Amino acid sequence: MGRTMAAVFNQLEWHWWPSYSAINTHRHSQRGACINLGPCNTGCAQGAKASVDVTYWPIARQQGVEVRTECRVREITLDATGKADGVLYVDAVGVEQRLDACVVVVACSGIGTPRLLLNSKSSAFPNGLLNDNGLVGRNLMLHPLAYTEGVFEDDLRSSIGPHGCSILSQQFYETDTSRDFVRGYTMQILRGAPPVETAVSGYFMRQVPIGAEHHQKKFRRLFNRTAGITVIPEDLPEPENRVELDTEHCDSSGMPGVKVFYRLGENTSRMLKHGIEMSKQVFAAAGAKVTLSFAPVKNTGWHLMGTTRMGNDPATSVVNRFGQAHAVKNLFIVDSSIFVTAGAVNPVATAQALTLMAWDHLRRNLNEVMSAS
Numbered sequence: 263m264g265r266t267m268a269a270v271f272n273q274l275e276w277h278w279w280p281s282y283s284a285i286n287t288h289r290h291s292q293r294g295a296c297i298n299l300g301p302c303n304t305g306c307a308q309g310a311k312a313s314v315d316v317t318y319w320p321i322a323r324q325q326g327v328e329v330r331t332e333c334r335v336r337e338i339t340l341d342a343t344g345k346a347d348g349v350l351y352v353d354a355v356g357v358e359q360r361l362d363a364c365v366v367v368v369a370c371s372g373i374g375t376p377r378l379l380l381n382s383k384s385s386a387f388p389n390g391l392l393n394d395n396g397l398v399g400r401n402l403m404l405h406p407l408a409y410t411e412g413v414f415e416d417d418l419r420s421s422i423g424p425h426g427c428s429i430l431s432q433q434f435y436e437t438d439t440s441r442d443f444v445r446g447y448t449m450q451i452l453r454g455a456p457p458v459e460t461a462v463s464g465y466f467m468r469q470v471p472i473g474a475e476h477h478q479k480k481f482r483r484l485f486n487r488t489a490g491i492t493v494i495p496e497d498l499p500e501p502e503n504r505v506e507l508d509t510e511h512c513d514s515s516g517m518p519g520v521k522v523f524y525r526l527g528e529n530t531s532r533m534l535k536h537g538i539e540m541s542k543q544v545f546a547a548a549g550a551k552v553t554l555s556f557a558p559v560k561n562t563g564w565h566l567m568g569t570t571r572m573g574n575d576p577a578t579s580v581v582n583r584f585g586q587a588h589a590v591k592n593l594f595i596v597d598s599s600i601f602v603t604a605g606a607v608n609p610v611a612t613a614q615a616l617t618l619m620a621w622d623h624l625r626r627n628l629n630e631v632m633s634a635s
Contacts, residue, residue: 264428264451267544270548271431273547274543274544276431277431278429278430278433279430282611283424293309294308296310296424298424300421302424302425302427336352338379339360340386340590346363346365348362348363349361349363365592367593369597370597370599371566372505372565375599376570376599377507380398380505380506380507391590395576397571399504399506400501400504401568402504402505402567403498403499403503403567403568404497405497408558409555409557410490410555411552412488412545412550412553413550413551415487418486420453420487420488422453424453426453427453428453430449432446434536435448442532442536443530443532445495445498445603447533447536447606448493449493449537452490460485461476469484490554493533493557494606494607496603496606499603503523503527505522505523506523534558538556565608567601567609571600579602581600585619586623586631596616596617596620
């Protein structure tokens with residue numbers, strides 16, 4: 263399927279590239295190689311998928327990192343000099359505990375991080391920790407997706423392999439003044455669904471009936487013959503897209519929940535529309551029949567970014583380039599909430615790169631960070 267789609271992009275003279283993925287093709291350390299089972303989202307029995315539990319965590323625990331499960335941090339506290347001195351958290355049995363710290367590092371993503379900061383109020387930060395400029399929780403960005411699916415006459419064995427790891431195109435990634443939007447998007451080519459998903463989704467989409475015609479006439483026309491194109495747009499920061507505390511709805515520990523305000527921007531809407539048109543053009547060139555096409559895709563694409571943005575100017579950002587808080591020098595944020603733009607790619611690799619950079623900065627400047635006021 264990947265070769266078939268790549269040939270079409272070549273025909274159109276559009277960019278394409280093998281999709282990036284952190285999945286072993288050969289045995290590495292104690293982890294096995296990918297055997298192309300397909301359901302990567304449910305976990306990898308081979309250990310081929312480079313998830314945190316088989317990469318960073320084993321090494322961290324060997325070096326003395328302690329993991330406290332079923333605990334919920336509710337507040338970051340400050341000492342008399344304005345430095346972070348620890349956290350208050352509720353343990354597994356519901357008892358509030360305190361953990362002292364010389365440096366506090368937050369990694370709770372685009373909603374959890376602002377929630378924790380906004381709930382950490384003090385005389386120095388009456389509107390929430392680091393929120394002296396009113397930016398904590400602002401500029402929420404997502405990845406609203408468009409999706410188009412095509413069905414081919416030939417059996418492409420499209421269900422074989424990791425679902426989202428075929429090829430991608432960034433033909434429309436950069437700003438083009440001839441279009442009615444700025445920035446751009448990635449076209450991610452998705453493999454076809456495995457057998458059970460093909461049958462179930464096909465039934466609910468009224469493509470595959472139950473009964474005598476199920477297998478021979480309908481199921482076989484879809485299974486291993488479909489390919490999808492997901493359009494990932496570069497959502498832009500808008501201050502009114504935001505996260506706020508919801509004091510009327512608290513969790514089991516009494517911590518306020520969140521209200522999320524998000525409206526699809528006009529620029530993003532135009533990108534999604536353009537992406538669908540281009541996806542249909544790809545399938546037409548491939549000789550495939552388009553059976554699905556819609557945007558935004560419900561209940562997916564919700565990468566959470568931008569709510570504690572980084573920058574050089576403390577007046578317009580929450581942390582600096584190393585994720586170090588402008589207002590509290592021994593507090594770091596190392597997740598996608600510090601992004602200044604969503605980009606048109608999955609955010610995890612970028613978040614990991616920023617985290618490694620932050621740790622390297624912290625390691626080299628630890629004494630200075632701890633002594634700063």
